[in-house]
Amino acid sequence: MTAPKVAADTAFRAADYLRVPEPWEVFGERSQRYEIHLNGRSIELVRGPILLEGFGVRVFRRRDAGLASGFQASTDLSAEGVKAAATDAEALSEHSSFPAKKIELPGSGPSGENGLEVCDPRLWERPMETLNEYVDAALGPFDTIRGAQPSFGSVRATLTETTLTNSAGLKASYARTLVWFELAVKAQGGPEGAPPGEYWVNETMSRVEPSRVEAQVPDWCRYAEDVRRAVPPPTGELPVVLPTSILSTIVPSVLGTRFTGRARLREVAPGIGEAWGNESVTVHDDGRVPWGVGSSPVDDEGTPQRRRTLLDHGKVKELLYDVRHAGVFGTESTGSGIRGREFVYLDWRRFLHPPQVTSTTLVVEPGTGGSDAELVEAAGEGLWVQQLGWAIPDPLSGAFGGEIRIGYRIRGGKLAEPVRGGTVGGVVLSPPGTPSLLGNIAAIGSAPALAEGILSPTLLVRPLTVAGK
Numbered sequence: 028m029t030a031p032k033v034a035a036d037t038a039f040r041a042a043d044y045l046r047v048p049e050p051w052e053v054f055g056e057r058s059q060r061y062e063i064h065l066n067g068r069s070i071e072l073v074r075g076p077i078l079l080e081g082f083g084v085r086v087f088r089r090r091d092a093g094l095a096s097g098f099q100a101s102t103d104l105s106a107e108g109v110k111a112a113a114t115d116a117e118a119l120s121e122h123s124s125f126p127a128k129k130i131e132l133p134g135s136g137p138s139g140e141n142g143l144e145v146c147d148p149r150l151w152e153r154p155m156e157t158l159n160e161y162v163d164a165a166l167g168p169f170d171t172i173r174g175a176q177p178s179f180g181s182v183r184a185t186l187t188e189t190t191l192t193n194s195a196g197l198k199a200s201y202a203r204t205l206v207w208f209e210l211a212v213k214a215q216g217g218p219e220g221a222p223p224g225e226y227w228v229n230e231t232m233s234r235v236e237p238s239r240v241e242a243q244v245p246d247w248c249r250y251a252e253d254v255r256r257a258v259p260p261p262t263g264e265l266p267v268v269l270p271t272s273i274l275s276t277i278v279p280s281v282l283g284t285r286f287t288g289r290a291r292l293r294e295v296a297p298g299i300g301e302a303w304g305n306e307s308v309t310v311h312d313d314g315r316v317p318w319g320v321g322s323s324p325v326d327d328e329g330t331p332q333r334r335r336t337l338l339d340h341g342k343v344k345e346l347l348y349d350v351r352h353a354g355v356f357g358t359e360s361t362g363s364g365i366r367g368r369e370f371v372y373l374d375w376r377r378f379l380h381p382p383q384v385t386s387t388t389l390v391v392e393p394g395t396g397g398s399d400a401e402l403v404e405a406a407g408e409g410l411w412v413q414q415l416g417w418a419i420p421d422p423l424s425g426a427f428g429g430e431i432r433i434g435y436r437i438r439g440g441k442l443a444e445p446v447r448g449g450t451v452g453g454v455v456l457s458p459p460g461t462p463s464l465l466g467n468i469a470a471i472g473s474a475p476a477l478a479e480g481i482l483s484p485t486l487l488v489r490p491l492t493v494a495g496k
Contacts, residue, residue: 031151033200035188037104041082042192044109047117048086050132052193054327054366055082058185058375061154065180065210068166075155080104081378083366084116087130094127094354095120098381126292127354133329134195143324144317145203147234150184157235158182164237165210168244175248178225180210184235185375189323197329205320205375206232208240214251224254226414226433231479233318250413250433257447260431260495266409266469267451267491268402268437271476271483274391276418277427278464279480281455282310283386284422286337286345287363288352295423297343303456304341304465307394311336312347314362314387316482321365321387328364328382334390335361338465349384363387391483394471402487404440405470410493411435411442412451420455425463428452431495449495453488464488 037055045051061075083100097120101112149157161182169176184206191199208230215223226247290296297303304310314332316322325331328350336344348356349364364382396402403411411434418429428450436443457463472484 031146031148031202033188033190033202035080035190035200037080037082037188038190038192039198040104041084041109044106045084045113046110047113049194050087050130052085052132052191052197052328053082054085054378055190056080056187056375056378058187059154060183060185060375061158062181062183063158063162065162065177067179068169068177070162073155079375081376082112083378083381084109084112085381086113086116086120088120090124092126094125094130094351095123096125096351096381097121097123100379125351125355127351128357129354130350131354131359132193132195132350133197133325133331133360135197143201143315143322145201145233145319145322147204150204150206150235151186151202154184154186158184161208161235161237161240164241165244168241172245172248174216175212175214175251178211178213180208180228183207187375191325191327191329193329199325199329201324203323204233206235208232210247212247212251214248214255221255224251226251226254231320233320233322253445254433254447257433257445260410260434260436260446260449260493262449262495263493264490265493266406266437266487266489267493268399268406268409268411268485268487270399270413270485271478271481273412273415273418274483274486275478275481276415276429277420278455279386279389280422281420281425282337282389283480285425285456286312286343286347286386287384288346288348288356289384291346292352292355296346297456297458299343299346301343302341302459303343304338305468306341307471308338308341308465308468309336309392310338311390311392312363312386312388313390313482316388316390316477319388319477319482320479326360326362326364326382326387327366327377328360330360330362330364332362332387337389347384347386349382352384386480389481389483391471391475391481391486393473393475393484396470396472396484396487398474399472399485402470402472402485403437403442406437406487406489407440409437410446410451411437415451425455425457426452427455446495449493451491451493453491464491467491
């Protein structure tokens with residue numbers, strides 16, 4: 028698919044008005060937002076295009092034996108607005124200190140078409156029509172499904188033209204699309220008199236696939252119905268099967284914090300060559316995964332993206348750096364300077380944030396565990412977790428624990444009765460010789476799936492701690 032031509036020149040226009048000493052950088056975005064909100068099966072609200080254009084200026088200055096940086100964002104692209112933002116960035120740098128020995132900004136970058144699949148051309152050409160097609164595909168199956176209906180939902184698409192420039196001669200631009208979809212499916216009725224059950228769908232993606240969402244609706248309805256008859260899970264140390272959708276909520280934030288120059292500066296990063304995972308586990312960070320929500324031709328500082336290996340058969344191989352932390356340790360940026368990742372729903376306002384070092388898309392290499400059914404069979408007696416609530420890990424300790432919104436007992440290597448309530452938890456990453464999710468992986472599936480910040484097969488972890496009845 029051919030990427031659209033980038034017409035925006037936001038960062039370039041702002042840079043024309045800059046009158047500050049080197050080094051400096053300008054990050055600009057021009058975005059269009061389109062939204063459809065649902066009340067049951069009815070469209071309650073349609074909005075768009077909502078237009079937003081802005082830029083962020085960052086300056087770097089020597090301070091004593093270190094480096095200072097100041098950042099300011101604005102939507103005022105007049106000469107006076109750019110001057111005011113630059114003045115504020117300079118003032119903020121007076122109160123900043125960072126132990127970098129040098130700063131090396133990238134001096135080249137892609138312009139226009141880049142060949143990386145991060146922009147849905149259908150959305151770009153026909154945004155509202157494409158969203159309507161997606162909504163129709165999501166609601167259509169409910170015509171023939173009894174006992175379950177949507178209660179509320181929305182789909183929101185952002186079309187962004189990103190531009191970057193700096194004092195080292197960088198001039199980069201690319202287009203991307205990002206889509207948020209949420210839908211609450213409620214099951215009720217029937218002779219058993221059970222209370223209603225609900226299954227929440229919440230996805231972030233770079234493109235819309237009507238056929239895919241249409242095919243998923245029957246499963247969502249089944250999960251909602253299973254919530255009604257679910258029982259509490261058992262308590263104990265159990266084999267647990269985790270699909271990609273669960274891994275996306277707990278793994279990226281931990282590895283995206285601990286495997287970085289920022290963690291190394293604070294002396295909490297794993298040591299190169301140390302065994303921090305099962306020997307079957309190889310994990311990369313790849314900012315060029317097709318349709319990855321963290322993918323882009325360059326990072327948000329202009330460094331070209333490529334694949335980096337974090338864990339190689341369980342052993343630490345590389346860490347991630349942005350330009351500031353690369354300057355601390357005398358190395359190069361790995362293309363890991365990312366803006367606004369912690370504010371995913373504000374992704375169309377990334378220009379408001381300075382870059383932070385983190386992961387893009389984590390890629391777990393497939394294993395020999397086979398299909399999901401084969402992983403369940405290998406688990407024997409355990410638990411399949413379909414959805415966790417509030418499984419937000421501590422990015423430094425790696426500890427996580429989430430409420431089981433819906434899952435299934437595994438009995439005799441087969442999925443059995445649904446379970447709900449209680450928690451499942453553990454530690455994502457821990458030093459050699461201590462239990463962790465990555466250290467306790469018993470089998471890795473053979474079919475990777477993409478879910479937000481991770482491309483991974485289903486994993487069998489033996490064991491995790493389950494607290495239920």
